[in-house]
Amino acid sequence: MKPENQTISPNQLFYLVSVFLLGSSVIFLPGAQAGSSAWLAVGLGALEGLIFLAIYNALVRQHPGKNLIEMNELVFGSFLGKVVSWLYLLFFLFVSAMLLRTFASFFAIIMTSTPLMVFLITPLVVSSFAVRSGLEVLARYSQIVLMTLVLLFCLESILLAQDMDPSNLLPFMDIPISEMLLAIQNVAAIPFGEAIVFLIFINLVSAPLEAGRFMRRSFLFSGILLVLYAVRTIAVLGTHSTISTYPAFAAVRIINIGEVFTRLEILLAVVFLSLGFVKGSVFYYGAVLGFSQLLKMRSHTPLILPRRFTFKYQHIAI
């Protein structure tokens, strides 16, 4: 079956969207500027994300059978619609490049003398392979990854229990309300707002009208998981989380059970790698699919390789 004819079930969409949302956020502390109330910012940001989702749903319901590109043309007219679509697609490419760059910088902190290129090209090759294989492959992969993530989260949390200090979560809301709103906006935009990329794939879901329900489920699921991550990170690190580059990662570094269970942070690094990969690939796929549609091509596969090369330069530019 050609990749573009593949469909995924709404259930698979749930896994894909959840992994997408958790994606790059697992080693960071989203909403970190809210200090000890970051967890609240994450929670409220997720709720705000649900508003975005309601808008996407309304769009899907109003334009059944159409994806983002076609909707744009219907709403803005043929020319302006194309311009708006181009802007969206460039945004997807930009985010995708940013993500891979985040990856690369993270690993470059540990491996200082390895050229950044290695960390840029390797995931990119795998990513383009995934895009070639189609959305279903990514969705099935997400299923495994998400289960691993939840399992590891529980394991790490148990091992971290002795290092958690609930009083680190106090004081409640010590920052001005404007900064809090800013933090909430940040969380709502990344990752929840980014889910607009799924409007490109809406026709690949076997039951597009069901999709909204399953996406809401994954918004709630990953929202709750991100709040738990934030609570854990702040409880372990306290104020140290405000100066840490990768707070959730730093928190796991604290694990030390009798000098035996130590240095487990690599688990989180692996999770980050496998989750971020999905997110990057989804954006990559969205962009390529969108371009092929705009350019009225029969298949998106010829676009994958050229995209890969331009990526390379985009990374360096960022």
Added chain:
Amino acid sequence: MPKVKKRYRIMVFVILLLQSLFTMGCWDRVNLSKRAIVVGMGFDSSPQEEKILISAQIVDPTNVRTPRSGGGGNEPPFWIATSQGTTVFEAIRTMTHVSPRKLFFPHNQVMIFGEELAKRGLKDHLDMLMRDYEFRETNWILVSEGKAQDILATETRINNIPAFFIRDLIIERRFSSQFGVINIKDLSQRILSKSTAPIASYIFLEDTDEEQRLNMSGTAVFDRDMKMVGILNKRESRGLLWVLGEVRGGIIVVTDPDQCTYSLEILEATSKIIPQNKDGKPTITVQIKGSSNLGETSCTEDLNKPEAWQFMESLQNEAICQEVTAALAKAQELKADVFGFGDAFYKKHLRVWRELESNWQEIFPTLEVNIIVESTVKRPGLIISNVYSDKGE
């Protein structure tokens, strides 16, 4: 067609085989035999004012004695490399002039700062220890009387690598609880708080007739500028730990009016710091709960009656309260909020804290602190009354 496909497959296979020749490992791979494993680090002030002297305790594998081999010579199983630099990182990299292998820090256990440097201030020397990936946030921070270098160079028994020896002393603190401990993460938290004073364990070289040995007791106290301002002795240190809820064990010796002693072994302790604002006057109430076992007594009275135990409990409450009072007096004298009382206001009474924040340093030395201790003495051990008790007579 199938023939073409077969050739294609063989080609892919060959390419895959070939590429394994070129992608054998990563740039950052360093073999164990090329690494100098650092287990302890010392930081001292250097004769040259602006520089810092760093000593790294490196495990010397050729001299590590294992029970089986028995040998290994009489050389100590470690080597102290020293170097100087304007900054910590510069000094560390300068060490490659004297060490044939690049230093490898992930197994570092302790970081010891010499008292002279600590008094001059550690503000400029901590960044790298938090920023660099190789250091772990769980490294212990200590201050040494005299030079840190001498502490690291001390020959130790049982565990003959001093850094591990010190780490084990820190682990075994649960049987005395008479010095404060702090790792890099907690230090960072204390510095980032708006009022709490940083602390560190205090270690010194003790001269006995036979040998020089390491002794860890007491707690070094820093001011908000990370300059060492004083030391809490053993008793005051435990007072601090009572308030922090970090007492894990130890012996409380109490004496009754008849000069009989009771050694009570602490089983567990918890604490609660309650900030209050009574009529615009900030006060702190510290609630300490603990329990202990009777471990030893010289009291010859019949202990088989509840009053005797209640009496012990009241003596114990009094003793704990005195330890806390001593710690408080010292901290207030040093004007260093080692207990985190300011943070307690910040966390629970944000609005009150906003008023106190600017002149907390003036408020803390005269802060009113109520200490409430509730403790129990639980079990007598294998005998109830002392063998010399007048019970039978």
